[in-house]
Amino acid sequence: xxxxxxxxxxxxRTRLVLIATVLATAAVLVCQATGLTxxxxxxxxxxxxxxxxxxxxxxxxxxxxxxxxxxxxPPAHEILPSDFRVYFYDAEGRLLPESLGDGRSEPRLRRxxxxxxxxxxxxxxxxxxxxxxxxxxxxDSGPDGMRAVVALPLDSVEEATSRLLWFSLGIGVATAAGxxxxxxxxxxxxxxxxxxxxxxxxxxxxxxLEQNVTDTSPDTEVGRLGIAFNTMLxxxxxxxxxxxxxxRRLRRFMADAGHELRTPLTSxxxxxxxxxxxPHMSASRRREAHELIAQNADRMSRLVDSLFLLAxxxxxxxxxxxxxxxxxxxADGIAATAVRHPERRVTLAPLGVRGAGDPxxxxxxxxxxxxHQLAQVLSNLLDNACTHTPPGTRIEVRVGSLRAGPRTxxxxxxxxxxxxxxxxxGEPAHVIEVADDGPGLSPQDAAQVFDRFYRxxxxxxxSRDGVLAGGSGLGLAIASTIAEAHGGRLELDTGPGEGxxxxxxxxxxxxxxRPDAERCQAACRSDAPRS
Numbered sequence: 053x054x055x056x057x058x059x060x061x062x063x064x065r066t067r068l069v070l071i072a073t074v075l076a077t078a079a080v081l082v083c084q085a086t087g088l089t090x091x092x093x094x095x096x097x098x099x100x101x102x103x104x105x106x107x108x109x110x111x112x113x114x115x116x117x118x119x120x121x122x123x124x125x126p127p128a129h130e131i132l133p134s135d136f137r138v139y140f141y142d143a144e145g146r147l148l149p150e151s152l153g154d155g156r157s158e159p160r161l162r163r164x165x166x167x168x169x170x171x172x173x174x175x176x177x178x179x180x181x182x183x184x185x186x187x188x189x190x191x192d193s194g195p196d197g198m199r200a201v202v203a204l205p206l207d208s209v210e211e212a213t214s215r216l217l218w219f220s221l222g223i224g225v226a227t228a229a230g231x232x233x234x235x236x237x238x239x240x241x242x243x244x245x246x247x248x249x250x251x252x253x254x255x256x257x258x259x260x261l262e263q264n265v266t267d268t269s270p271d272t273e274v275g276r277l278g279i280a281f282n283t284m285l286x287x288x289x290x291x292x293x294x295x296x297x298x299x300r301r302l303r304r305f306m307a308d309a310g311h312e313l314r315t316p317l318t319s320x321x322x323x324x325x326x327x328x329x330x331p332h333m334s335a336s337r338r339r340e341a342h343e344l345i346a347q348n349a350d351r352m353s354r355l356v357d358s359l360f361l362l363a364x365x366x367x368x369x370x371x372x373x374x375x376x377x378x379x380x381x382x383a384d385g386i387a388a389t390a391v392r393h394p395e396r397r398v399t400l401a402p403l404g405v406r407g408a409g410d411p412x413x414x415x416x417x418x419x420x421x422x423x424h425q426l427a428q429v430l431s432n433l434l435d436n437a438c439t440h441t442p443p444g445t446r447i448e449v450r451v452g453s454l455r456a457g458p459r460t461x462x463x464x465x466x467x468x469x470x471x472x473x474x475x476x477x478g479e480p481a482h483v484i485e486v487a488d489d490g491p492g493l494s495p496q497d498a499a500q501v502f503d504r505f506y507r508x509x510x511x512x513x514x515s516r517d518g519v520l521a522g523g524s525g526l527g528l529a530i531a532s533t534i535a536e537a538h539g540g541r542l543e544l545d546t547g548p549g550e551g552x553x554x555x556x557x558x559x560x561x562x563x564x565x566r567p568d569a570e571r572c573q574a575a576c577r578s579d580a581p582r583s
Contacts, residue, residue: 084220143197159187316348403452441490470543471502
């Protein structure tokens with residue numbers, strides 16, 4: 053709660069100028085006060101030295117005590133130097149009226165002193181009888197119990213001190229005014245980069261999100277603030293772009309899913325109505341209608357299962373990893389493909405060697421991952437190669453290890469596409485590669501081959517349409533998601549007339565797991581269809 057009437061500067065510039073003014077003025081005043089104190093102490097010390105160095109001559113005591121003024125006594129200005137005044141006390145402690153020295157004022161001295169009062173020659177300050185001046189006095193003992201008090205006025209000391217005091221106050225006022233004026237300009241100049249940051253922030257809040265702070269020198273506080281501000285803006289823009297891309301992909305995904313479900317659903321509805329409206333249909337036509345209904349129902353079931361699997365992979369993308377023999381996995385995948393596609397010949401070879409190799413001569417490559425998920429990826433890739441290439445096309449599965457890079461694999465380069473981020477350069481990785489000598493894909497098709505529901509145009513002479521046999525265009529999307537869940541990468545090297553080489557790369561080290569891996573593993577071990 054604010055106190056009524058309390059003045060608080062709101063601007064940082066005002067606060068800085070006020071603080072600088074107060075500090076500078078205080079420093080000047082402290083210095084001047086210290087100098088004033090030292091100068092006054094030095095001047096008073098000079099007066100004390102003069103007092104302690106002067107002693108009245110002994111004949112003067114006798115003349116003063118006798119009450120006579122002998123003819124041979126010299127004038128006062130010859131006895132006393134400068135403006136000295138000397139007062140005498142008799143043996144009984146009474147102040148005598150005779151004194152030496154002239155002046156319009158005199159010190160206020162005690163009229164009587166006792167014998168017990170100390171007389172040690174220590175100077176003291178006493179006020180004047182009239183006016184506001186003061187005197188510096190020192191007492192000393194004389195012959196026959198008499199005492200003498202030597203006094204000097206402090207008018208010159210007080211005048212010098214007063215002048216210096218007024219001079220100090222003037223310097224303080226001038227300093228405060230100068231710091232206020234010049235400090236305001238200096239602070240305004242020094243805060244100009246911060247003002248630019250403020251203007252940039254206002255522009256960004258107005259919708260100009262592409263602006264950046266220009267002052268980014270790491271040697272200054274404002275520069276470091278600009279670097280942090282630009283980093284925050286980059287992250288904000290990236291988050292907004294990701295949000296826009298996610299919304300666009302979600303809308304496209306919902307439209308594609310609706311389109312994919314509409315076709316079999318329309319077929320189911322049509323054949324069901326046909327059976328209802330034509331009860332006298334022949335047995336052969338009725339059986340054909342039932343088969344078409346079953347096929348479309350199976351297609352819808354596989355589509356829904358694939359969507360359900362993708363959703364679960366997105367919720368729990370990391371599985372429980374264990375050792376996996378990739379060579380045995382590839383051999384099992386080739387055996388299963390031979391059952392599904394008996395007309396196709398698929399061979400096994402080491403990575404980097406073209407042509408069929410002797411499986412007995414291949415080295416064992418042991419990776420880490422979920423064997424069920426990796427088997428599903430390999431099955432999808434082999435089905436894709438068998439379905440999407442003309443009969444007689446050579447298909448080869450290669451197993452081995454490499455270090456990630458543009459030339460070997462795992463990093464981006466022209467002619468290579470992937471939906472997964474690249475692996476760190478030089479990182480060792482285990483590889484399963486499915487390559488064919490088919491017609492390959494155009495750059496436009498290759499750029500979208502990992503998108504959900506995407507189907508490339510069938511190659512001339514291929515057995516069926518679609519990216520994956522009888523599928524919905526989700527097979528490669530599922531395979532890419534599983535690869536990324538293992539910390540790896542699924543990529544494609546292709547070109548028109550160059551064939552396709554799908555490469556699954558898994559980091560050689562163990563990939564990190566997540567607490568929710570059990571849900572993903574259970575989802576991937578379910579009866580997910582091959583697209």
